[in-house]
Amino acid sequence: MSTIIKRPANPLADLLGWLESESAAMRSFGATPYIRVEDFIEDDNYVIRAEMPGVDPNKDIQIDVAGDLLTISGERREEEHARNRSELHYGAFERTLPLPAGAKPEEVRATYINGVLEVRVPYAIEEPKTTRVAIEHNGS
Numbered sequence: 001m002s003t004i005i006k007r008p009a010n011p012l013a014d015l016l017g018w019l020e021s022e023s024a025a026m027r028s029f030g031a032t033p034y035i036r037v038e039d040f041i042e043d044d045n046y047v048i049r050a051e052m053p054g055v056d057p058n059k060d061i062q063i064d065v066a067g068d069l070l071t072i073s074g075e076r077r078e079e080e081h082a083r084n085r086s087e088l089h090y091g092a093f094e095r096t097l098p099l100p101a102g103a104k105p106e107e108v109r110a111t112y113i114n115g116v117l118e119v120r121v122p123y124a125i126e127e128p129k130t131t132r133v134a135i136e137h138n139g140s
Contacts, residue, residue: 045120046103
């Protein structure tokens with residue numbers, strides 16, 4: 001079952017999303033090492049899956065959460081081989097994604113299986129609280 005997540009307005013997250021979509025054409029030509037991701041909601045988790053074959057998750061990958069942004073960064077190290085062709089991307093990479101409202105960064109968990117990094121971010125949708133405001137008047 002799909003769930004739509006409402007994210008609060010965040011100009012930085014919007015800019016990052018725009019930049020990622022606009023520069024996708026450059027990535028297809030191999031100009032930038034890039035992390036391909038998919039994201040979805042499963043139960044009460046925002047799940048991000050990233051293709052990252054050929055890296056050591058203990059040495060080459062770092063995940064950071066700052067505010068409502070999650071950043072996956074690292075490096076794919078080139079091995080020395082006598083070869084005729086190389087179509088693999090080596091070097092540093094980074095991808096920043098906005099987190100949904102109610103994300104719990106202190107509970108983020110990540111696993112790496114068969115070249116796929118999976119990051120699970122628990123979140124709770126909080127209903128807005130209503131507060132009644134008293135109206136002051138002059139008593140007339």
